[in-house]
Each structure stands twice: as C-alpha cells, then as structure tokens.
Amino acid sequence: MTKVEYKHTHIAAKKKLGQNFLLDKNIPKKIVRESGIREDDRVLEIGPGFGALTTAILETVPSFTAVEKDPELARFIREEHPQIELIEGDFLKVPLEPLAGDGKLAVLGNIPYSITSPILFRLLDNRHLISSATLMMQHEVAQRIAAVPGTKEYGILAVQMQAFCDVKYLFKVGRAVFKPRPEVDSAVIRMVPKAADPVEDSEGFRLFVRRAFHQRRKTLWNNLKEYYDTSAVPEATLKLRAEALTVTELVELFEMVRVMKEDGE
Numbered sequence: 001m002t003k004v005e006y007k008h009t010h011i012a013a014k015k016k017l018g019q020n021f022l023l024d025k026n027i028p029k030k031i032v033r034e035s036g037i038r039e040d041d042r043v044l045e046i047g048p049g050f051g052a053l054t055t056a057i058l059e060t061v062p063s064f065t066a067v068e069k070d071p072e073l074a075r076f077i078r079e080e081h082p083q084i085e086l087i088e089g090d091f092l093k094v095p096l097e098p099l100a101g102d103g104k105l106a107v108l109g110n111i112p113y114s115i116t117s118p119i120l121f122r123l124l125d126n127r128h129l130i131s132s133a134t135l136m137m138q139h140e141v142a143q144r145i146a147a148v149p150g151t152k153e154y155g156i157l158a159v160q161m162q163a164f165c166d167v168k169y170l171f172k173v174g175r176a177v178f179k180p181r182p183e184v185d186s187a188v189i190r191m192v193p194k195a196a197d198p199v200e201d202s203e204g205f206r207l208f209v210r211r212a213f214h215q216r217r218k219t220l221w222n223n224l225k226e227y228y229d230t231s232a233v234p235e236a237t238l239k240l241r242a243e244a245l246t247v248t249e250l251v252e253l254f255e256m257v258r259v260m261k262e263d264g265e
C-alpha cells in the first residue's frame with residue numbers, strides 16, 4: 001500500500017476508493033479553465049482527496065460543495081478549506097436535487113476508476129440537474145465516450161452519452177503525475193446535457209442501443225429482429241452493423257422500429 005503524505009495528513013492510499021492523487025498543479029488549473037465554470041456557478045466536486053482540483057476550483061468559485069467518501073480526507077478538506085461544504089459520503093448515494101436547488105450543477109472531478117460507469121450513468125440519469133460535467137477518468141473510457149462510428153471504441157457508451165450530451169474530449173494526462181502511479185493513463189472530457197432529449201422514451205432507447213450492439217459482428221437485423229418489428233426500416237440499413245451508424249442515425253432507427261417484446265434480453 002502506498003503511503004501518501006500531504007501537509008498534516010498521511011494516509012495509506014486505498015485502491016478500492018480509486019485513490020490516485022494528482023501531484024501536478026497546472027493540470028487542475030487547465031481542467032477548471034476547460035470546464036468553463038464561472039464565479040456564480042453551483043459547483044459540485046466528486047472526490048476532492050487532498051484537494052488538488054479543489055484548490056484550482058476555489059480560484060474561480062469562492063464556495064462550493066464536494067463529496068468525499070474517505071473520512072480522513074473529508075476531515076482534511078474540512079480543515080484545509082472551511083469555505084467548502086464538504087459532504088462525507090458516497091457520490092452515488094448523495095441526493096442531487098437539494099444540491100442543485102433551483103439551478104443546475106457544474107460537476108467536476110478526478111473520479112475513481114472503479115466507479116466510473118456508475119458515476120457517468122448517475123450523471124446521465126440526472127442530466128436535468130446538470131449544466132456540465134468535466135471529469136478526469138481512465139483514458140480508455142474517455143476514448144469510448146467520445147468515439148466516432150466505425151472505430152473499435154464506438155459502442156454503447158458513446159451512443160448513450162452522445163445522444164443526450166454534447167461530449168468533448170479535452171486532453172490526455174499521463175500516469176506519471178499521480179501518486180500512487182496508476183497502471184493506465186487518464187484523460188479529461190466535458191459533457192454538456194442537450195437542451196432537449198432526442199427521444200421521448202429514453203429508457204426504451206437505452207435498451208435499444210444495448211440490443212443493437214449486443215453482438216457487434218452481427219447485423220442490426222440479427223440483433224434486433226427478436227425484439228422489434230423492423231418492417232418500416234430500409235433493408236439496406238438492417239444489413240449494417242450498429243457500429244456503422246451515427247448517433248443521429250441510431251436515434252432515427254429507434255423511432256422507426258416498434259417494440260414486439262418488452263422484457264428479456
């Protein structure tokens with residue numbers, strides 16, 4: 001276990017909490033700049049740790065909320081940055097509505113690898129409460145979120161996120177700037193929920209996308225025929241694989257099919 005010491009606190013970094021602390025001072029500044037946050041934004045930071053990003057956010061926003069699961073680090077942040085509302089708890093469980101109030105949250109974080117997907121889907125599910133999310137995560141996941149059709153990275157994650165948010169891959173961060181040093185590189189992306197959802201039935205669309213990509217090598221016809229009446233879809237489209245269609249084309253396809261079977265995948 002790697003011991004990490006900072007100011008008056010030293011902890012043994014916990015792998016299961018994804019504790020890889022940022023050592024560099026310029027990267028947090030760059031993240032804040034790229035996030036586009038302004039002084040009066042309602043900011044929520046996920047996992048402040050020893051406050052690398054927190055300190056940079058404070059240069060723009062005088063006070064904000066942060067959620068930290070590790071009690072030792074929560075205490076550290078409370079002592080170090082008393083102007084912050086520190087919630088000691090699990091981001092996946094903290095109610096977001098009271099934090100957003102009558103506004104929206106600008107979310108920032110260098111998020112733990114182990115719960116990247118649950119965090120992303122929680123943000124997606126609460127997109128009506130979010131103005132933007134600027135997150136550092138495993139490079140490979142960032143690539144999958146921002147992927148374009150026809151690449152091996154393009155799949156369920158890209159379509160789900162890009163259908164509901166404008167996604168921008170910002171920059172890569174090498175593993176050497178963290179302690180303990182992770183086994184993978186990181187990257188920062190920014191997501192801004194679209195003003196309106198492209199589909200009315202977002203749950204139905206989510207299921208449709210999972211089914212369309214279920215077996216990547218198979219055609220749309222083969223992946224979808226069991227669940228949907230596709231008689232309104234041009235035959236040439238059904239012969240393609242899901243990975244060949246843009247997000248907009250997948251939305252259009254979803255609007256064309258009719259559900260035959262609700263349950264069971």
Ligand SMILES: C[S@@+](CC[C@H](N)C(=O)[O-])C[C@H]1O[C@@H](n2cnc3c(N)ncnc32)[C@H](O)[C@@H]1O
Pocket residue numbers: 017018019020021022023046047048049050051052053054067068069070073089090091092109110111112113115
């Ligand atoms: C990758 S570290 C980043 C720490 C710091 N922001 C930095 O950039 O150096 C992730 C942080 O998230 C915290 N964390 C892990 N799981 C969490 C959860 N479910 N809710 C809130 N914080 C969590 C960890 O304790 C750790 O401080």
